[in-house]
Amino acid sequence: MEARRVSANPRPSCVRRVLARKRPRPEASANSARKLQRREIAAFPCRAFSASTTRERFRNIQLQEEYDTHDPKEMGALLPYLMKRSEIVEIVGASDVIFALSQLGVCAAFSRVSNQRICFLNGRPDEVIRSLFYNKNNDSLITVSVYGSENFSALRCRTTPIEYIRRAKPDAGFPLFETESLRWPGFVEFDDVNGKVLTYSAQDSTYKVFDLKNYTLLYSISDKNVQEIKISPGIMLLIYSRKKGCIPLEILSIEDGKCLKSFKHLLHRNKKVDFIEQSNEKLLIKQEGENLQILDVRSFQSIEVSRSEFVTPSAFIFLYEMQLFLTFRSRSVSVWNFRGELVTSFEDHMLWHPDCNTNSIYITSNQDLIISYCKADPNDPSSEENACSINISEILTGKCLAKIKAGNLCKQKKASKFQSTPSEALGDITALYYDEEREEIYTGNGQGLVHVWSN
Numbered sequence: 001m002e003a004r005r006v007s008a009n010p011r012p013s014c015v016r017r018v019l020a021r022k023r024p025r026p027e028a029s030a031n032s033a034r035k036l037q038r039r040e041i042a043a044f045p046c047r048a049f050s051a052s053t054t055r056e057r058f059r060n061i062q063l064q065e066e067y068d069t070h071d072p073k074e075m076g077a078l079l080p081y082l083m084k085r086s087e088i089v090e091i092v093g094a095s096d097v098i099f100a101l102s103q104l105g106v107c108a109a110f111s112r113v114s115n116q117r118i119c120f121l122n123g124r125p126d127e128v129i130r131s132l133f134y135n136k137n138n139d140s141l142i143t144v145s146v147y148g149s150e151n152f153s154a155l156r157c158r159t160t161p162i163e164y165i166r167r168a169k170p171d172a173g174f175p176l177f178e179t180e181s182l183r184w185p186g187f188v189e190f191d192d193v194n195g196k197v198l199t200y201s202a203q204d205s206t207y208k209v210f211d212l213k214n215y216t217l218l219y220s221i222s223d224k225n226v227q228e229i230k231i232s233p234g235i236m237l238l239i240y241s242r243k244k245g246c247i248p249l250e251i252l253s254i255e256d257g258k259c260l261k262s263f264k265h266l267l268h269r270n271k272k273v274d275f276i277e278q279s280n281e282k283l284l285i286k287q288e289g290e291n292l293q294i295l296d297v298r299s300f301q302s303i304e305v306s307r308s309e310f311v312t313p314s315a316f317i318f319l320y321e322m323q324l325f326l327t328f329r330s331r332s333v334s335v336w337n338f339r340g341e342l343v344t345s346f347e348d349h350m351l352w353h354p355d356c357n358t359n360s361i362y363i364t365s366n367q368d369l370i371i372s373y374c375k376a377d378p379n380d381p382s383s384e385e386n387a388c389s390i391n392i393s394e395i396l397t398g399k400c401l402a403k404i405k406a407g408n409l410c411k412q413k414k415a416s417k418f419q420s421t422p423s424e425a426l427g428d429i430t431a432l433y434y435d436e437e438r439e440e441i442y443t444g445n446g447q448g449l450v451h452v453w454s455n
Helices: 028-041 044-057 162-166 422-426
Strands: 004-007 062-068 088-094 097-102 107-111 116-120 127-135 140-147 156-161 174-176 187-191 196-201 206-211 217-222 226-232 235-240 246-253 259-266 273-279 282-287 292-296 302-305 315-319 324-329 332-337 342-345 361-363 369-375 388-394 400-405 429-435 440-445 449-454
Touching (some): 062 422, 088 127, 088 429, 088 440, 088 449, 097 162, 097 449, 116 162, 140 162, 156 162, 196 226, 235 273, 273 315, 315 361, 361 429, 369 429, 388 429, 422 440
Antiparallel strands (some): 088 097, 097 107, 107 116, 127 140, 156 174, 187 196, 196 206, 206 217, 226 235, 235 246, 282 292, 292 302, 315 324, 332 342, 361 369, 369 388, 388 400, 429 440
C-alpha cells in the first residue's frame, strides 16, 4: 500500500508524494542471493519468463462486472449536493471487498462474492470522505473525512474492520486521533512501509508518530522551525526553515525519533527550492534553474545532473527495493537511478491524464510492473485519435507487455445488467487499482461507475 498524506485544505493540490508498495522481505540470505543474481547476471531468463506470464495473464482480459456508486434511494439521508453523480477518484481493494470514493466524497463498498453493493460508508449526512487507507495490519479500512458542521476544514479519521463492512455495519468502527487538531494546514499521513502514522497539528506546530498496528502514540516533535517531514524506510528527514545560504536538515530514526544525523546543505542565494526528496540514504535536491543534486548523507558525496537532462517533475514514485525512482512530467514517465542516470523511457506509454494523477497508476508489490491509463501512441498509424488503453509495462525495460484497448474488446457484447459497453467503460477512466491476489483490475469513471476487468 502506498503512503498517503491527506491535508486539511478544503481544496487540496493534485500533486502529492507517493511511495511505492514494499514487498514482504524474505530471509536475509535469500534476499542477498536474489540481489546478487540480479546484479551479476541480470536474471534475464527469469525476466523473460516473467514477461511471458504477464502477457498471458492479461491476454484475454474482459469486462466482468459493473458497480454503481450512485443510488438516490439509499443516499437520501446525505446532503443534496452529495447525491449527485460524480467521478471516482480513488479505489481500494481489500480481499473480496472493493471500496470506491467519488469526487464529492461518497464512499461505497462492493462485494466480489455477491457482486452487489454492501453499503455506503458516509456515517453522517454532512460527511465528506476525503481519502481511504487499507490497514493490512489489522484488516481494517481507515476513512479520512471532513464535516459540514466544521466548515469542512478539520480532518476526522475512523477505522472500521473489514468484517463489519462485509456485514453492512459501517458504524461498528471507532474514531482515531481524537485528541489531535487536524485543521488546515494540518494533515495525516499513513505510511505502510514503516507501519506508522504521521500527524501534524498546525495549532501547536507538533508532529506526532503513531503505530499503525494499534494506533498508540510513539513520540512527538514540537518545533516551529520544521517546515516539512519526508518519510523513507526506517528514517525520517526533517527539513527546517531556510537560512541564509543553507537549509538545516536532520535525519531521525522513525522507530523512536532519535537523531541519527544533523547537517546543513548549502543553497544558491535568492533561488527557490523546487524540491527536497529522500530515498534511503540519498537526498534529491533541486533549486530553480539549477542542476539536480543527489547527495549521499553517509559519505556526503554529491552527484549533479544537468538541469537540461533532469527537468523538475510533477510527482515521484520511489522504488526502494530496486533503488530506482520514477518521475512524472506532463504525460510521460521516466525511471532513474541514484547515480543520476536515466534507466528507462517507456515505449507506447503516454499517460491519459496530463496532471500526473497517480490514482490512475498502479505499481505492483514486486516493483516490476506499472499499470497505467494511457493515450494511444500518436506514431501508431493503426490507432484512432483520442484512443485510450490500460497499459501493463515492465519498469526495468520500459517495454509494454500487455494492453487492454477498445479494439480487443469489440467482440465482447454489452451485458444487459451493465450501463456501459466495454469500450465505454474503457473510455473515461478516472481511477485504477490492481488486485494482485485476485489478478483483477478495478477502474472507476466519470459517471461514478466501477468496472472489474479480469481474464
